[in-house]
Amino acid sequence: MAEERLLMKGNEAIGEAALRAGCRFYAGYPITPQNELTEYMSRRMPEEGGTFIQAESEIAAINMVYGASAAGARTMTSSSGPGISLKQEGISYLCGSELPCFYANIVRGGPGLGNIAPAQSDYFQSTRGGGHGDYRVVVFAPSTVQELVDLTILGFEVADRYNNPSMILGDGILGQMMEPVVMRESVTYDPSGKTGWALGNSEGRERHMITSVRLAPGTLERHNVHLRKKYLEIEAKEVRYELYEVDDADVVIIAYGTAARVAKSAVTAAREKGGIKLGLLRPITLWPFPTDAIADLAKNKQDILVAEMSFGQLYEDVRLSVCGKAKVSLLAHTGGGLPTEDEIIEAAGKCVASSEPVEIYPVLE
Amino acid sequence: MAEERLLMKGNEAIGEAALRAGCRFYAGYPITPQNELTEYMSRRMPEEGGTFIQAESEIAAINMVYGASAAGARTMTSSSGPGISLKQEGISYLCGSELPCFYANIVRGGPGLGNIAPAQSDYFQSTRGGGHGDYRVVVFAPSTVQELVDLTILGFEVADRYNNPSMILGDGILGQMMEPVVMRESVTYDPSGKTGWALGNSEGRERHMITSVRLAPGTLERHNVHLRKKYLEIEAKEVRYELYEVDDADVVIIAYGTAARVAKSAVTAAREKGGIKLGLLRPITLWPFPTDAIADLAKNKQDILVAEMSFGQLYEDVRLSVCGKAKVSLLAHTGGGLPTEDEIIEAAGKCVASSEPVEIYPVLE
Amino acid sequence: MTTRVIMAGFGGQGVVLMGTLLSYSAMVQGKHTTFFPSYGAEMRGGTANCSVIVSDTEIPSPVVNEPDCVIAMNIASLDKFESRIRPGGVIFVNSSLVKKKVARDDIEEIRVPANDIAEGLGASRAANMVMLGCVLKKTGAVAVDSAVKSLEKVLSERAMALLELNKKALQRGFEEVS
Amino acid sequence: MTTRVIMAGFGGQGVVLMGTLLSYSAMVQGKHTTFFPSYGAEMRGGTANCSVIVSDTEIPSPVVNEPDCVIAMNIASLDKFESRIRPGGVIFVNSSLVKKKVARDDIEEIRVPANDIAEGLGASRAANMVMLGCVLKKTGAVAVDSAVKSLEKVLSERAMALLELNKKALQRGFEEVS
Amino acid sequence: MPEIKVDKERCKGCEFCILYCPKKTISLSAGFNTKGYHYPECTDPESCTGCAMCGWICPEVAIEVYK
Amino acid sequence: MPEIKVDKERCKGCEFCILYCPKKTISLSAGFNTKGYHYPECTDPESCTGCAMCGWICPEVAIEVYK
Amino acid sequence: MEKVFGKPESLSDRPFTYCPGCAHSLVHRLTAEAIDDLGVMPRCIGVASVGCSVFSDLYFNFDFIQAAHGRAPAVATGIKRVKPDCVLFTHQGDGDLASIGTAELIHSANRGEKITIIFVNNAIYGMTGGQMAPTTLIGMKTTTSPLGRQAEVQGYPLRVCELIRELKGVAYLERTAVNNPQNVLKTKRALKKAFQAQLDGLGFSLVEVVSQCPTGWGMLPADSLEWLEKEMGAYFPLGVFKDAKAEEPQEVA
Amino acid sequence: MEKVFGKPESLSDRPFTYCPGCAHSLVHRLTAEAIDDLGVMPRCIGVASVGCSVFSDLYFNFDFIQAAHGRAPAVATGIKRVKPDCVLFTHQGDGDLASIGTAELIHSANRGEKITIIFVNNAIYGMTGGQMAPTTLIGMKTTTSPLGRQAEVQGYPLRVCELIRELKGVAYLERTAVNNPQNVLKTKRALKKAFQAQLDGLGFSLVEVVSQCPTGWGMLPADSLEWLEKEMGAYFPLGVFKDAKAEEPQEVA
């Protein structure tokens, strides 16, 4: 089956990839646009001998995952905007207790109930810990169904490697679209790496205690320093990004997910038309962020145009990376709006024409 | 009573100030280190003819506030880290529906259950919207009990002016400490500004509908653009900060809240000892952030040292403001750790001595 | 070659199945393809539509802003998408339900009495397949044979009873236009 | 002048009241003051302590790292805070409960049998006031009169019954040291 | 004589009115409304008693009853 | 002869054991433990029946009973 | 000729966007009729929840607010405490009320908030595409219980009226249906009684309407009525569960 | 001489940090004794909640995890589904279980999760300083009900056993107390029965222990026992509420 191409919905592809990564516990709660994932798991999980629970709420779901992860299983949950907001306390707990897990946020338009159109406006929440305390989760930003598969599998590995949650930040288009995909072989997940801390039968060993509370003076700060070191290691080792036609580009677009696909079309279209030479840097991890790669662009004095489906969130990370060394402009949609190829090309033109950075909100204009 | 000095606990001072600002609805759920505020309201609110509800959870509390605000009352809630995480969905709804409210996060150490020592590690959550979607809340960062009073009153005004939540980001020390304070006169809160949209008797007028859901194509994006304009106005008008001994300073410390008080002591101590000349820029609003004031420091080529009780969160905003134009260094504690005067003075010394920015995590060393 | 199609109709008209079948058939023929439903209004009673791209080269963006081809199974779909077709493109109109004519003169209009034809075959539910048959003939996006073969892969279990009917409808649609 | 005091003892020993009274009295005398309790372990049975600063000038940081003066109402407090006192500072030890002597020789130790004295006055619960009286005498941070007058402002309703006893204990403590 | 008025554009053809008309005086029309639904018609106006059962059960408030 | 052993450092002086000793053989000592609590002593060891009521009710598991 | 039946005043002119045969719109109409009968329209405030009825606000002629999923009772509590004179109701589905909103339901009932909850129990998550609800019957296939709900795995369907009748803050509690004209009439009566309990300041009231969801159940509208009667009816007995005004607690019909 | 009473094996040597007279430690000891008696210590996993008992993990000799406030039943569900052979219990206070954790309680019970909940009902929020709990009695003064709880304002004290007995997933349900040696013994028996129900795979079990909190109540330990008997006892009747093994549902004592 390895090389057979399947036509799969993004949401279902995540589910199948998770199963092949050895995930045997899923708890979730329905919400559009990720329902196919929950539904897929309800069908497939029992077939694989795993547990599917439709929890009473997103809060219950993340706390079930907390328990299941503590018991040594590869676990996951998924939701969209409002549901992910409700999980913030639980995610903070997972980080504090150093429990691995994987989750997907198939983003919809916010704030509030908003709409169910594709969006990227949960970028800050994902990359900076929407919950309380100093913590980070590893954030993957796939842009094709194939990448949903590959990054899901990687997501479980990274979570286990660092005993920390990792997540996919997708959007409604990615979750809902179908594309041919090569499904990966199942990994044989070996939970023995967790026998040193996972809950279970305590016969003949020291007992295990899993907690995030550290009241004795100094213990929490020392623990957080330990987390910090782990995060520094992740920043050093786990950055991923793609470069496309960057070398000779006058303007390099920085975009991820669905916005990056549109940007890629724009790069090709602009080059076909013989207009401005565009290139694309596509972050595949949003945290850790490809700071150095972007700083390199800045060193080359290339113009930078951030294209995002949120109001200047990715933009901040890019500006932090560039640190004043290049002109960084912004093209921003939100609330379900998508940039078009034409808008991107036009915006790139404005970047080149202006000596100052420009910020373009097409709907605002 | 106006000029009488009272010795008040920070938490209680917030409560009394809220009452004087015309707040007549409080819903909350106990959590250390803010319990005195909840308790104070349970006692005083009925005395003022208002409503106090101990909600079944933080989630219920924020949604009660949602309802009460929609009905036109000045409303508030309060909590600490884990509870504020649980309120993120509700806060996103308030922003999406453009309902004003005021809340306080008396921060404790995180992530997870953490501890109850003072911390500032919910900075990202507060300033960047820990919930889903593109939204902001106005974040005040008092550093004295007097400021807790004054900024609470201002917080209600700002919330009403922009129909958006505003909050106080405090910490356990501020909430728990007592200091002499001058209580302000009660304002006579006039809810008539809200009769155009608040829920009530619909006799003889168009009916009012309050919602955050916008499904028709384009409506959510247009609404978010409207929010964006409001946020730009807030950024233009509501920035607040304090400068202390900045003019001739070799190193300007940037710190808020309790950390800023320690920094002020350090400034004085260092000047007394005749060492490096320190100054302090204390942001009073964290969002909107005093970007321009900090950029000005950078223009003067002054060294900048960020001192925060979190791992490099405020630091990001300072770096965004400075944009590579000055050296920005960091002194960071977390999980309940406080910087000491000596640490700050020592760190300032290292800043000056190094040609590169330095990042100091005293416990990591 | 790249073909960008938008298919639209009422909830019950089988628009998603049409799109899925087109996309699946394209994959079977070794082409690049994306399918993307408008998962609309988390609410009932609206129109459903989906965007399909079939291409010989990699497809960066799955979003179809200017379709080469639109299938309008009802009047709402005609109203919504007529203006977005690229000049020189084509619109297939389900003339059983849509009496209105296309206003633009820079696109081609193909009127197919899909419901009537399907009803003639035994069930108006197969109108979608009749329509898709026409589209395949006209655009050559994929071979009708691979579509017929792919049918059993994309029908839900419940719908498998209608496999033969659907095959017939596809063929019939293919023969309908020239 | 600035005086930085840490007061520490068991939960029930009235440490917070001591600190509040000192701070309140300072305010009444027009001084700057901060009071800050260790609100410790959201858990029972531990020690309680608080930090009070009294000053003629504005107090930037309320945190007391190097106290001028420590009051140790029990042995755990002695163990915890002895090392933090600034050289030349003073420690008041409740010798009714703490038999251990202070080890450092660069600080002054004042031993007060606070429980015994208080019991002599009628209730060992007033040991805190006895101790505070001593401290006021020794440090001159605030006048004992304003402390006595402030008492009724800081006692809880329930504790008002003990107002006179507390006043007496304060005075008695004040007279105890020279 | 009692009479019902059907707002055919509101009707969604659920047939509840037909199911519960005690006199069986209504049935679905052959025609569609613009949304594609068949709507009910009174085929035997004589028998209608104006009991309003059809109105009571109609989920779309598509029926008015006159007496 | 039955006997109880009190771990006085664990005791918090709640007096539950005293309250529920059917023989009233225990009472609080005059002395403190290091936490400042008075702990119970058996004042009438003869009468102790080893019934273990004291142990059952002690919240601190501070009492062992031997028989 | 006189109009003997038509659209109630409290209902707006907006056509419903629910599926053919859906119970939500029936319940809306009955709500409006009850409000008309009580003559309290301008004082009414409605709270929409998240579910197919998320746009309930469109269908009425008085003030409305949309609440986060499951939190309508908390939102209603906030409003009612600020505006004690208003007549307040929430309109919630079974996922909203009995799953994610369990705590808010129980505690608003327990506090005896003077609000009325209109609970549309259709045993399914309609809006999100037919997933299992807390009230889904044993054996019922949904998109998240593809093998049918199994008691050992997913637990038993939750009976909200039976659960909360124990709470003292509850003043009026009835379970009805809208699957035939008789039950439609009873539902309207129940709604009036529930509102009356609120108007009388007696406490919390809730009317559970056992409801058809033809789309979620994958049935024709007419079939859904039959299935409701037979299957839902067997597990969810209709009747008055509590009536603070009645001398004795009523028996379930 | 033989030791006839002493520390059970499952309990660690760590002295408790609860207040004098606190019921939490008594319940811990009885939990340990029940586990010893059943001989399942190594298979045991405990779930601590948030409340004065947040450090429950320190006091036992087997694996433990600390759960977010109110979510212990969800955490337990996750563990139990992954490790069906373990013997799992949560230790929760009334704020944790019956306020913020209401939904998790009801739904884990309804699913019939094979877990045991040990519910320490002391009618107060002990850890945070004596605020009103859902189970606080009418008239009782707390730091957030300074005038005493009033039914009209704060609602009625919640009776968890009465509330959830209706749920079919519940296999064993008993309310006990630890205010005298007899009740201590009964509590131990109840805990054993609850664990046994779990071991037998019968479903969800819960033991509610009506508990003294001398500190939160502002009483001497001995006085708290008396108050418990008189005041709490009157509102929270002790007894077996459900026993799946018994032929007939038992009556409350």
Ligand SMILES: Cc1ncc(C[n+]2csc(CCOP(=O)(O)OP(=O)(O)O)c2C)c(N)n1
């Ligand atoms: C916090 C949150 N979680 C999940 C959702 C997605 N969601 C929308 S409606 C719904 C359930 C609807 O079911 P029900 O309440 O039974 O209403 P119905 O549509 O059946 O009338 C869900 C889970 C959401 N909008 N918000």
Ligand SMILES: Cc1ncc(C[n+]2csc(CCOP(=O)(O)OP(=O)(O)O)c2C)c(N)n1
């Ligand atoms: C999300 C969250 N909200 C609030 C708190 C604060 N908190 C800690 S314990 C507690 C209540 C404790 O009461 P109870 O559960 O009755 O336990 P007890 O201390 O009485 O045994 C609360 C509200 C928290 N830690 N997390």
Ligand code: SF4
């Ligand atoms: S009013 Fe009665 S008899 Fe007339 S059509 Fe309606 S249901 Fe039939």
Ligand code: SF4
């Ligand atoms: S009941 Fe109403 S919607 Fe249904 S068929 Fe009759 S008129 Fe149409």
Ligand code: SF4
């Ligand atoms: S064993 Fe019985 S008789 Fe002996 S001290 Fe204990 S309670 Fe009293």
Ligand code: SF4
């Ligand atoms: S019961 Fe235990 S803790 Fe209480 S006094 Fe007796 S020995 Fe001490």
Ligand code: SF4
């Ligand atoms: S899905 Fe069900 S509940 Fe939703 S509108 Fe359709 S029939 Fe009504």
Ligand code: SF4
């Ligand atoms: S406050 Fe109450 S529950 Fe908490 S330890 Fe003290 S007595 Fe026990």
Ligand SMILES: [Mg+2]
């Ligand atoms: Mg439903």
Ligand SMILES: [Mg+2]
């Ligand atoms: Mg409690």
